[in-house]
Amino acid sequence: MSDIQIWTTIFIVVTFGIYMTIAWRSRVKETEGFYVAGHGVPTIANGAAIGADWMSAASFISMAGLIAFLGYDGSVYLMGWTGGFVLLALLIAPYLRKWGKYTVPEFVGDRYSELVRTISAVAAVIVSFTYVVGQMNGGGIVFSRFLNIDIAYGVMIAAVVIFVYAVLGGMKSITYTQVAQYTVLIIAYLIPAVAVAQTMTGLPIPQVSFGQILDELNVLSTELGMQVFTDPFTSRPMVDIFLVTMALMIGTAGLPHVIIRFYTTKTVRGSRYSAFWALFFIALLYTTAPAVGAFTKLNLLQGVNGTATDNLPAWVNNWAQTGLVSVNQNADVVNSVSNDPAAGADLTVNNDILVLASPEIAGLPAPIIGLVAAGGMAAAMSTAAGLLLVISSSVSHDIYFRYVRQTAGDQERLLVGRIAMAAAILVAVIAGINPPAFVAQVVAFAFGMAAASFFPAIVLGIFWKRCNAIGAAAGMIVGLSFTIVYMLYTLEVFGLAAHDYILGVSPEGIGAVGALVNAVVAVVVSLMTPPPARHVSEMVESIRYPAPRRVPSGD
Amino acid sequence: MADTEDNSPEPPGGNGWRREYWKKNLRLMVVLLAVWFAVSFGAGVLFVEQLNQIAIAGFPLGFWFAQQGSIYVFLLLILVYCLYMDRLDKEFGVYEYDEPTGGTAEKGGES
Numbered sequence: 001m002s003d004i005q006i007w008t009t010i011f012i013v014v015t016f017g018i019y020m021t022i023a024w025r026s027r028v029k030e031t032e033g034f035y036v037a038g039h040g041v042p043t044i045a046n047g048a049a050i051g052a053d054w055m056s057a058a059s060f061i062s063m064a065g066l067i068a069f070l071g072y073d074g075s076v077y078l079m080g081w082t083g084g085f086v087l088l089a090l091l092i093a094p095y096l097r098k099w100g101k102y103t104v105p106e107f108v109g110d111r112y113s114e115l116v117r118t119i120s121a122v123a124a125v126i127v128s129f130t131y132v133v134g135q136m137n138g139g140g141i142v143f144s145r146f147l148n149i150d151i152a153y154g155v156m157i158a159a160v161v162i163f164v165y166a167v168l169g170g171m172k173s174i175t176y177t178q179v180a181q182y183t184v185l186i187i188a189y190l191i192p193a194v195a196v197a198q199t200m201t202g203l204p205i206p207q208v209s210f211g212q213i214l215d216e217l218n219v220l221s222t223e224l225g226m227q228v229f230t231d232p233f234t235s236r237p238m239v240d241i242f243l244v245t246m247a248l249m250i251g252t253a254g255l256p257h258v259i260i261r262f263y264t265t266k267t268v269r270g271s272r273y274s275a276f277w278a279l280f281f282i283a284l285l286y287t288t289a290p291a292v293g294a295f296t297k298l299n300l301l302q303g304v305n306g307t308a309t310d311n312l313p314a315w316v317n318n319w320a321q322t323g324l325v326s327v328n329q330n331a332d333v334v335n336s337v338s339n340d341p342a343a344g345a346d347l348t349v350n351n352d353i354l355v356l357a358s359p360e361i362a363g364l365p366a367p368i369i370g371l372v373a374a375g376g377m378a379a380a381m382s383t384a385a386g387l388l389l390v391i392s393s394s395v396s397h398d399i400y401f402r403y404v405r406q407t408a409g410d411q412e413r414l415l416v417g418r419i420a421m422a423a424a425i426l427v428a429v430i431a432g433i434n435p436p437a438f439v440a441q442v443v444a445f446a447f448g449m450a451a452a453s454f455f456p457a458i459v460l461g462i463f464w465k466r467c468n469a470i471g472a473a474a475g476m477i478v479g480l481s482f483t484i485v486y487m488l489y490t491l492e493v494f495g496l497a498a499h500d501y502i503l504g505v506s507p508e509g510i511g512a513v514g515a516l517v518n519a520v521v522a523v524v525v526s527l528m529t530p531p532p533a534r535h536v537s538e539m540v541e542s543i544r545y546p547a548p549r550r551v552p553s554g555d
Numbered sequence: 556m557a558d559t560e561d562n563s564p565e566p567p568g569g570n571g572w573r574r575e576y577w578k579k580n581l582r583l584m585v586v587l588l589a590v591w592f593a594v595s596f597g598a599g600v601l602f603v604e605q606l607n608q609i610a611i612a613g614f615p616l617g618f619w620f621a622q623q624g625s626i627y628v629f630l631l632l633i634l635v636y637c638l639y640m641d642r643l644d645k646e647f648g649v650y651e652y653d654e655p656t657g658g659t660a661e662k663g664g665e666s
Contacts (some may be wrong), residue, residue: 039662061579068623072603072618072621075622078625078626079595079599079625079626082606082626082629083591083595083629085629085633086591086629086633089633089636090584090587090636091584096639164561207623211611211613211619212612212613213613214613214614214615230607230615232600232603232604232607232617232621238600238601242596242601245596246596249595267651269641272633272637272640275633279630279631279633283626283627283630285625286626287623287627290622290623343657417566438631544573544577544580545573545576545647546649546650547649547650548648548654549647549648550648550649550650553566
């Protein structure tokens with residue numbers, strides 16, 4: 001136990017030191033550096049930065065655990081969070097890079113109107129804020145388990161480090177810090193996965209070898225009162241699986257903190273390849289995650305199946321202290337396992353601990369456990385930093401300087417950007433200590449809202465010249481309200497009672513319907529109102545071609 | 556959602572190539588998105604039960620598409636898009652060279 005603490009402390013101190021050094025070396029002095037890293041990030045580095053920015057505490061900490069307990073139904077996260085990059089690469093990234101300014105609300109502002117820009121800025125703040133809360137809480141979980149620090153203090157330590165490098169260096173130092181964080185998190189994820197695959201199947205490629213244990217896992221799962229692992233639609237009906245996957249894909253392509261990364265490359269061509277490298281780096285973790293989920297679950301079940309409750313493996317006790325694992329007081333022998341406290345199983349395991357505990361469950365040595373803790377921190381912090389940048393740029397660039405001070409100089413813009421980010425961190429800490437729902441679920445809401453607001457407005461703005469400001473504004477307002485209302489209707493939040501799902505559609509899946517509502521309203525309203533001005537059509541025309549034509553080849 | 560906009564006003568200055576370039580871009584996009592839909596929503600969701608009857612290396616096939624196969628295909632789709640667009644850009648003379656020479660020394664935000 002103390003061995004694990006020592007190694008965790010070493011890894012966390014060393015990695016935090018690396019992030020600070022990188023941040024100091026790439027600190028910025030101009031607004032362009034603060035928001036888009038001066039359009040100078042190389043393609044592969046940008047891909048790794050997107051990977052770290054993208055893969056949050058939810059991807060690193062919760063996803064494999066969710067898949068372990070959901071089985072096939074956990075695929076919604078795998079397909080949803082990777083498929084969105086196809087949409088990003090084909091429909092959004094190259095065009096927004098060609099347009100080439102600072103923020104996502106600024107694009108819709110140029111394309112439509114100031115009103116749409118303000119709606120987007122507010123939506124960007126809501127979406128990013130919902131998302132950042134999950135990251136803060138994820139960081140807190142790591143601290144509380146591995147260093148025995150209270151979750152509240154853990155959140156504060158993470159916030160101070162992010163504060164230093166994000167406020168100091170803006171996008172430029174966030175980007176290069178994220179490259180380092182990607183490296184840490186992928187090593188931390190792959191080493192235990194490869195080790196476990198090697199011990200359990202003799203083949204050290206987890207992506208291929210977890211097929212060998214699926215039959216055994218199916219049998220053991222049903223014995224301990226869970227669903228057959230590989231069977232589809234055990235927790236959600238097909239329609240909901242379809243919609244959740246779609247909502248996560250569209251949400252991915254509409255998240256401002258991801259889109260903004262494509263602004264940082266040198267060229268339009270660079271932004272296309274960035275999308276490729278980003279998905280490549282993400283796929284390394286995402287194809288490993290289901291294997292980690294399957295292996296860890298099998299290990300866990302074999303370890304506790306039929307074991308007397310006073311004779312359980314050591315990890316059960318270690319994690320019981322965080323309250324994330326609990327043994328039923330009335331049980332003598334473990335005959336059932338669940339992730340749902342309401343199920344009253346003999347052993348209840350929270351999804352969020354599976355990755356963090358997997359080295360312990362598999363009996364791997366202390367340094368590897370410390371490394372995983374550092375990886376979890378890297379995932380949480382890199383995403384939080386990217387989100388805080390979006391909040392800061394929306395508040396300062398898209399709201400404050402549009403309405404309060406239109407004639408500010410570069411120095412003042414930079415200062416206000418930094419103050420906005422500091423304020424965002426403060427609020428995120430408070431919400432992170434006391435989050436509304438569990439980590440991955442919080443993130444899923446952010447996706448629903450991004451899907452229902454940004455994606456249709458941006459894609460219609462690029463591919464349909466006839467779409468006008470009134471249409472886009474109406475679409476965003478109706479789509480977003482529809483989505484939020486359904487979420488409030490079905491969830492127990494803000495003291496509201498939860499209602500039954502309509503037609504089996506869960507609050508995570510409603511974003512896909514919200515996006516459709518948004519698009520339909522935008523098209524109908526646009527067609528009923530006058531077309532956009534000529535200079536807008538010319539702007540749309542110009543972003544469709546990467547560079548001015550050089551060789552007129554006889555047309 | 557894609558609109559080829561053949562009725563939009565012809566851009567001035569002999570820019571007919573633009574329509575051709577855009578049409579080819581859209582055609583590629585539609586083909587790639589059809590594959591995207593087929594592997595994820597088709598093989599991974601709608602027909603997963605039928606495909607699960609077949610098992611390869613321990614994986615029920617539908618389950619494999621949902622948790623592994625679709626991700627590999629997504630990656631391949633983006634790579635194909637990048638390579639094909641490079642070719643298209645060169646063919647139409649709008650390719651960007653890393654060392655700006657002559658006409659490509661243009662910065663973004665020209666609207």
